[in-house]
Amino acid sequence: MAADRKSAPLRIGLAGIGTVGAGVIEVLRENADIISKHCPRPILVTAVSARDRGRDRGIDLSGIAWVDDAAALAARDDVDVVVEVIGGSEGKAKEVVEKAIAAGKHVVTANKALLAHHGTALALAAEEAEVALAYEAAVAGGIPVIKAMREGLAANRITRVYGILNGTCNYILTQMRETGREFADVLEEAQKLGYAEADPSFDVDGIDAAHKLSILTSVAFGCAVDFAGVRISGIRNVSAMDIAYAEELGFRIKLLGLARQTPGGIEQRVHACMVPAASTIAKVDGVYNAVVTSGNFVGENIAIGRGAGRGPTASAVVADLMDIARDRILPAFSAPAATLARAVQAPVGQRVGSYYLRLMVVDKPGVIAEIAGVMRDENVSLESMIQRGRSPDEPVPLVFTTHETTEAAIARVAARLDEIKSVLEPAHLLPIETLE
Incomplete structure (x- = not known):
C-alpha cells in the first residue's frame, strides 16, 4: 500500500x-x-x-x-x-x-x-x-529565499537579513528617480498599470513588506513570528527633492525590510532609507525584489527576481507541491515550532547610524547657526551640508548628513528643529544604511 x-x-x-x-x-x-x-x-x-x-x-x-x-x-x-x-x-x-x-x-x-x-x-x-x-x-514571489535560508544556509548563524520586499514601492521610487516626478503622480500611474491597488496603503505604508520581513526573521533567527515587533514606515513622505539630493550625495532611496541581531536583541524595521548607489541593492529597480542574507560562514548572499505576479508566485507554489510529492516535509520556520520562542526585541531608539536631514527654511542670517546649536546640544555631528541659492521670499532647502548617532538623538534634533520659527516644514529625515 x-x-x-x-x-x-x-x-x-x-x-x-x-x-x-x-x-x-x-x-x-x-x-x-x-x-x-x-x-x-x-x-x-x-x-x-x-x-x-x-x-x-x-x-x-x-x-x-x-x-x-x-x-x-x-x-x-x-x-x-x-x-x-x-x-x-x-x-x-x-x-x-x-x-x-x-x-x-x-x-x-x-x-x-x-x-x-x-x-x-x-x-x-x-x-x-x-x-x-x-x-x-x-515571501518575494518566485525568489526561492525561504528554501535557501531554511536549507542551503542551515549550517550558518544568520546575523542579518534585509531586502527590497515590495515591488510596488520599488517601482514608484525608481520612476521618481528616473523622471523627477512626485510620489502622488507616480502612484497614480502605478495604479493604472496594475502595479498598485486602488487602496495602496498595504504597499506604500510598508505593511506588506513588514508581513514578509516578520516571516524572514523567524526563519533567519529561529524565533516566533512577531509582526507586532516590526517598526514600520512607508514611502509617502519621500519627495522628488529627497531623491535628487540622495543621488548627489552618492545614495539611492529604497524601501528596505531589515532584521539584524544587535546587542540589545533583534531589530526588525521597514523604512525608506538611503543606500550607497554603488551597492547591489541600490541597482535593483522597477518591480523587482531582492533579499540579502549574511551568515557567519557563508558570508553575504543576494537573490534578485520578480517578487509578485502570476508566473513567479505560481512557480513557487508548485515548487512547494513538488517537495510534498517527494515526501520532503520540513519544519515551517526552520526550527521545530515548539522551540520558536518570542525573541527579545531591540529597544526603540537605539539604532546607531548616519542620517539624512532636509529642512525648508527662511533664508536669513543666523538660521544655520541656530540649527547647528540644536545639533551641538544633542551631540549630533555633521558630516556634510548642502545649501544653494538665495530666496528671501520663498523657503529654501538645507540638507545635512550626520556622522553616526543614535536614533533617539536624531529624533530629539528633529523635534527641536520643528519648533524653530525659521524652519517652515517638519524635518525630512531618512536613515542611511551603509549595508556593511
Missing part, C-alpha cells in the same frame, strides 16, 4: 482561482513533463473553490470538482493538499488553512498576512498533525 501511495497522484484542492490560483493550474499543465521528471507522483488539481463560479479565468476547469465553500476542501477524500491563495490574515483564508491542518491535509499558501499574524500557531498545529505548512510563494 505504501508503494501505491508513493506513485499515486498528489491531489490538490485549490482555494482561490484568481491571478495566482489560475497560474498554478497553468504551471502544472504547461510544465507537466518537467515536473514529472523531478517527482515520483503526478500532481493533479482535483477540486477548486472561488467566490464567483461564472467568471471567465482563461483556463479550462472541466473535469475539476467545484466546491462552493473553500473550507469544505479539507473534508474531501480526493484532496491530499489544500493550496490557499485567497489572501488576508483572517476570515475564510484562516478557516481554510486551520481546517485543512485539522483534517490531516498538507497546506501550501502564498498568504504572507496570515503567516505574519498566525504563522507560529499554524506551524505548531501542522507539526502536531504531521503535515506540511509550506509558503515559499508568500
Whole structure:
C-alpha cells in the first residue's frame, strides 16, 4: 500500500482561482513533463473553490470538482493538499488553512498576512498533525529565499537579513528617480498599470513588506513570528527633492525590510532609507525584489527576481507541491515550532547610524547657526551640508548628513528643529544604511 501511495497522484484542492490560483493550474499543465521528471507522483488539481463560479479565468476547469465553500476542501477524500491563495490574515483564508491542518491535509499558501499574524500557531498545529505548512510563494514571489535560508544556509548563524520586499514601492521610487516626478503622480500611474491597488496603503505604508520581513526573521533567527515587533514606515513622505539630493550625495532611496541581531536583541524595521548607489541593492529597480542574507560562514548572499505576479508566485507554489510529492516535509520556520520562542526585541531608539536631514527654511542670517546649536546640544555631528541659492521670499532647502548617532538623538534634533520659527516644514529625515 505504501508503494501505491508513493506513485499515486498528489491531489490538490485549490482555494482561490484568481491571478495566482489560475497560474498554478497553468504551471502544472504547461510544465507537466518537467515536473514529472523531478517527482515520483503526478500532481493533479482535483477540486477548486472561488467566490464567483461564472467568471471567465482563461483556463479550462472541466473535469475539476467545484466546491462552493473553500473550507469544505479539507473534508474531501480526493484532496491530499489544500493550496490557499485567497489572501488576508483572517476570515475564510484562516478557516481554510486551520481546517485543512485539522483534517490531516498538507497546506501550501502564498498568504504572507496570515503567516505574519498566525504563522507560529499554524506551524505548531501542522507539526502536531504531521503535515506540511509550506509558503515559499508568500515571501518575494518566485525568489526561492525561504528554501535557501531554511536549507542551503542551515549550517550558518544568520546575523542579518534585509531586502527590497515590495515591488510596488520599488517601482514608484525608481520612476521618481528616473523622471523627477512626485510620489502622488507616480502612484497614480502605478495604479493604472496594475502595479498598485486602488487602496495602496498595504504597499506604500510598508505593511506588506513588514508581513514578509516578520516571516524572514523567524526563519533567519529561529524565533516566533512577531509582526507586532516590526517598526514600520512607508514611502509617502519621500519627495522628488529627497531623491535628487540622495543621488548627489552618492545614495539611492529604497524601501528596505531589515532584521539584524544587535546587542540589545533583534531589530526588525521597514523604512525608506538611503543606500550607497554603488551597492547591489541600490541597482535593483522597477518591480523587482531582492533579499540579502549574511551568515557567519557563508558570508553575504543576494537573490534578485520578480517578487509578485502570476508566473513567479505560481512557480513557487508548485515548487512547494513538488517537495510534498517527494515526501520532503520540513519544519515551517526552520526550527521545530515548539522551540520558536518570542525573541527579545531591540529597544526603540537605539539604532546607531548616519542620517539624512532636509529642512525648508527662511533664508536669513543666523538660521544655520541656530540649527547647528540644536545639533551641538544633542551631540549630533555633521558630516556634510548642502545649501544653494538665495530666496528671501520663498523657503529654501538645507540638507545635512550626520556622522553616526543614535536614533533617539536624531529624533530629539528633529523635534527641536520643528519648533524653530525659521524652519517652515517638519524635518525630512531618512536613515542611511551603509549595508556593511
